Amino acid sequence: MVSIILFYFSGAVIVLLLLAKIWETKRRKPLGVLTLISKGDTRLRSLSHIAAHSYGDLKERGEFFVKKQLPLHTRNFLNKSEAVIKEKSQKYLGDIRNTKLLKPKNEGISEFFKNISEMEKETAAGLEDTPENLAIDSQNSEEEVK
Numbered sequence: 001m002v003s004i005i006l007f008y009f010s011g012a013v014i015v016l017l018l019l020a021k022i023w024e025t026k027r028r029k030p031l032g033v034l035t036l037i038s039k040g041d042t043r044l045r046s047l048s049h050i051a052a053h054s055y056g057d058l059k060e061r062g063e064f065f066v067k068k069q070l071p072l073h074t075r076n077f078l079n080k081s082e083a084v085i086k087e088k089s090q091k092y093l094g095d096i097r098n099t100k101l102l103k104p105k106n107e108g109i110s111e112f113f114k115n116i117s118e119m120e121k122e123t124a125a126g127l128e129d130t131p132e133n134l135a136i137d138s139q140n141s142e143e144e145v146k
Contacts, residue, residue, distance in 0.1 A: 017034075024031045 017037075020031050020034055024034055
């Protein structure tokens with residue numbers, strides 16, 4: 001319903017504008033309604049140019065900020081925060097270089113292999129003193145059994 005009313009209203013306004021323009025061309029006198037419309041048109045055109053110019057300036061400044069200033073400020077902020085963190089950690093933790101906190105613990109596979117090598121050394125040392133080894137050695141010796 002509303003769209004039908006708007007359609008009829010816009011049609012009537014267009015017809016009135018056409019009649020006003022025809023009357024203005026015949027009389028050669030400007031009509032007040034048409035003068036207001038033309039002034040509004042020139043004002044809107046100038047506002048459109050100002051808006052386009054402002055948009056271009058704002059876009060250029062935004063691009064400069066994002067591509068040049070933002071990385072510079074970000075890098076500066078990160079460097080300052082890194083320095084503050086180092087300072088605070090040294091203050092509260094002290095110099096932690098070459099401390100037990102940073103040294104890796106000898107666990108895992110390397111510890112397992114160390115244990116195996118120690119066991120092999122123990123068993124090798126134990127084999128030399130066993131009676132079987134003594135018997136083998138006595139058979140190889142040139143001494144006779146009494």
